Amino acid sequence: MPNVTFSAPTLDKDVTVYAVAGDAHTLLALAKKNGVIIPCQCEDGNCGSCLVKITVLGDKPPLAQELTEKEKLTLSVNGKLSKKLLDEAETYRHMPPHRLACQYIVLGEDILVEFSGEPGVEIELRR
Numbered sequence: 001m002p003n004v005t006f007s008a009p010t011l012d013k014d015v016t017v018y019a020v021a022g023d024a025h026t027l028l029a030l031a032k033k034n035g036v037i038i039p040c041q042c043e044d045g046n047c048g049s050c051l052v053k054i055t056v057l058g059d060k061p062p063l064a065q066e067l068t069e070k071e072k073l074t075l076s077v078n079g080k081l082s083k084k085l086l087d088e089a090e091t092y093r094h095m096p097p098h099r100l101a102c103q104y105i106v107l108g109e110d111i112l113v114e115f116s117g118e119p120g121v122e123i124e125l126r127r
Helices: 027-033 069-077 083-092
Strands: 003-007 015-018 051-056 098-100 111-114
Touching: 003 027, 069 098
Parallel strands: 003 111
Antiparallel strands: 003 015, 051 098, 051 111
16 A cells, blocks of 8 residues: 655645555545645646646656546646656656646555645745
8 A cells, every 4th residue: 555645835744644556536535535635626637726746755666657638738738748748658657747636546656745735836846
C-alpha cells in the first residue's frame, strides 16, 4: 500500500495516508475521504482547479500513469504541459510533475502531493 503525503499552505501540517494501489478512485477522492481539501470545481478534468504537483518518493521507478485526454488538454491550455513533457509522457512513460487530482489514480509508489490551496494555482517550490 503506497503512502500519499498531502502538503499545502492551507494545511496545519502535512497529511500522510495509505492508499490502495490501483484502486479506481482518484487522488481527489482519496483526499476528500481523508479530510484534505483540494480546491475543485468541475471534478471532471475540464477546469484545472485541482492542479497538483506530484513527486514520486523512494527509489523504485514510478508506474507512470497515463494522462487522460482531458488532462492533456486542460494542462496544455493552462501552460502546465509542454509539448516536450507530453512527448516524454507518451513515448517514454515519464510522468509530468503537474497533474489534475480529479484524474490521477494512485498506483504503487509513495508520492508527495503539493498544492497551493487556491484553484488552479501552482504551488511555490520549497527550497
